[in-house]
Amino acid sequence: MTRKDLEIIADWVAPNSRVLDLGCGDGELLVRLAQQKQVNGYGLEIDPLQIQKCVERGVNVVEQNLDKGLANFADQSFDTVVMTQALQTLRFPHLVVEEMLRVGRECIITFPNFGQWKARWHLAFSGRMPVSDLLPYEWYDTPNIHFCTFRDFEVLCREHNWEVLHRQVVSESAVSGVLKDFLPNLFGETAIYHLTR
């Protein structure tokens, strides 16, 4: 899976800040942020295998189910709350983003763009749900239950009055890399949003 999103996030996070990473996976982002920005952070994760990887890397990881909310965190107790590639796996993504903006002064979210041409092509011509490197699951065993496109997310931001500080689109292939600047919703693979309220 591409993790170009992680490089961009590292640019947006302030040095020495306090970061909470929701669905932190194997802790790669937190390791990066600690090395590049001396960031002090915690990851929340639910998968025992990923938690094990975090422990092996010495990343601060706390077992917590994001679908049960972030009520255990005080308002504005973090500088930035990050969630990479997990939005689509949540039961109520919009409620989690609301919570992220309560707990953090800012939040950064990345998610796979379901409006990308490959997904559209796949669905349109094979009539089946797309399976790709980025989304390597069949429809019945996928943890992804709430796919959206860039445009869908833009609408959500407007409806909730979330201010978009930065938005960026990344793509793995060189061709898509150029085209994504003109038609992000069609050629962007991963969306990265930097939000505040």
Place this chain on the structure above:
Amino acid sequence: MRKILTTEARSPNSAFPANSVGIVEPQSHTFPGPFKLACGRVLDEYTLMYETYGTLNADKSNGVLICHALSGHHHAAGYHSENDKRPGWWDHYIGPGKPIDTNKFFVVALNNLGGCHGSTGPASINPATGNVWGPDFPPLRARDWVHSQAQLADLLGIRQWAAVVGGSLGGMQAMRWSLEYPARLRHCVVIASAMKLSAQNIAFNETARQAITSDPDFRDGRYLEENTLPRHGLAVARMIGHITYLSDDGLGKKFGRELRSGTFEQGVEELVEFQVQSYLRHQGDSFSGSFDPNTYILMTRALDYFDLAREYEDDPVKAFSHARCKFLLVSFTSDWRFAPERSREIADALMHANVPVTYAEVESPMGHDAFLLPNERYEKVFAAYMNNVAREVNAEVTA
């Protein structure tokens, strides 16, 4: 034939599993007082019984302190003799290649002050009177244990523990260490523990104490002087405790409703007895033959009184803001005595206090006792964490 077997058993590594610390010998040390206790009273001197496993490195930075739980003691790993049927209480987790790896760490386990396995406690002689302390032994708090453990560290030349580790009541001591001596531990490992007991926990402890004190042989705690022993009361107390350490599921899987004797057929006079009944009775009986009732009362009271944040305006975040170490927390899903919720409270407080913390909620059907038992995920998380601790300590040695 017999002689040959005995000789073989004496040669190292033959009688015990390869990942056992093997035969260990308890040591004891008497510390000169005065030792002031949290209750205001003073001990003129006190003795601690302890065992060590592994080797202390040159700069004495690889020490790991094991704090025991309610009925634990100094014998945490290995065997006392070739004929020992059972190893120390935490043998699954302490030894060569185990999570607390004795190839890397110098492990210290002790019988707490107030205990009944060699350390000064209610069954010891009060030097002031020449009689057994009995019920006159001063009440203790977790911090008294921590202070006495610090004196043991001084004796061993350990200025800073690589880690202080404990489950249940042991976890409470480990947390207290992080606040009382912030500079003297690098890591704090708290397993199946809580910042304070719930009312339900206290209720169970009170019921257990009542079982002991209402035994006619208790004699107001002066049973040793009067040559009696409230065996039945202590056995009942242990049975109550034991039920709370297991889970409904665990008990059900182990015993179900299987009968040990009798049947439900009509007209049969023989008493119906379930397997679980005889199991509990056996647990209670064997415990009451080896544990001092006054110590049980003293230790359960220390548990009840423990409240990590009491002196910090009841604010755990304020309390943990004094900690300078890193934390590992582990809880078990079926533990209802120290439920995962209690560990999550610790994790939340640590995160708000900006203290490094890792927390794993381990799936297990074994209830509170899970912290002593083999469990693949628990072992892996624990080992990975301790491996980092060892690496950190070694990096400092070579630096």
